[in-house]
Amino acid sequence: MSTVGMGPKLVIGFEMYKPGQDPISKDEGELSVGKRLISSVVKSHRKLIDVVVYDALACNSIWINHCKNLGIDAIVRAKNNNNKSLRLAKKTVNKTEAVEVWVDEKGFEKVEVYQSTFTMDNVEQPLNFVKFAIKHKKKQRTQIMIVTTCMDMALKTSFKIIRARWDIENSIFNNLKRECGLEHCFVHGKNAVEAVLYLIFIASNIMQIFLVRRLRNHFTTQREMVRLLLKGLYLMKYKAELVFSSS
Template sequence: MIDVVVYDALACNSIWINHCKSLDIDAIIRAKNNNNNSLRLARKMVNKTDAVEVWEGEKGFEKVEVYESTFTMDNVAQPLRFVKFAIKHKDKKRTPIMIVTTCMDMALKTLFKIIRARWDIENFNNLKTECGLEHCFVHGGNAVEAVLYLIFIASNIMQLFLVRRLRNQFTVHS
């Protein structure tokens, strides 16, 4: 049985959230800037509040400030939880991670670990970062499949070339 599902910003809508709730599954959804008015209002409300928790020296970060509120999304019956993690990196860069969740009682540290781990287990992580698939330029099922096959073929040919032709360049000689 599935207790919690984690998804990216594509699922940050009432249809997906209501579907999860109808199956008694909690949802943790990455939120981004979008056209959802209720989500925009929740983000604006959180930005005017003080952090509810601050974690110093959190694994690889200088500081993480956590902000949260509850809000109602259009066409969703129950209230939802909006959480913003404001991450300050050791190089002074800042990154926000915002989530919408139906998990009203889950610890903030647990939510943070879950949403950060989502990228590590995503099936197409390598394709997105290494093969230029961060945006899908075609949307028909056959077209997407053809593009993926071409990328797999190109990747395999590149690996074959590296192994067969440049292998000696990468071996360590003592």
């Protein structure tokens, strides 16, 4: 689990899959682990998290009710879904007029926003169904649909959050694999693997905070930063004023 949007790309929690406890199927297993993870993070960082964003896997009453029971709001992608109430919400939105239209919004030619309030099966409180119809500069058209428990959040804020979710894959996860060795299994055994993961995430977080807070006006990659640090450590031994003596 990580932060999204502007600022350092921080990992704020992770959860191990538990064979025999979590479902075998990938989707159900991921959702089960996700519920356990969000419960753990909210317990540890109660004042840190207000909204959690997830992909279409979590567009169901189980995830939404779980988030509401924890006292946080949820924003999830809405794609093809067998939920009857959600299909009805899509039809309703398609027949309404746009509630907002944004021109030249973050590189897009135009974004039309459609909104409808509905009640999902097995969820007590009403939810917002929002469709962002996007016209790109090169005339392609795409759309993003979300379901959210945030009834008062500005639509532009919801749009920024759901688009920033891709940064988890494109920036955070890829950086952890390429630059931090996440794709390599250094040890075997549950406790050892968990300890190594903690070390990787802690090191990555420290580096991200350093880059954002100290080098905000100087763009550099994490790999280049590590190279410069190693070079500095190598040169230190040739500068007597920087060498500490214990004698």
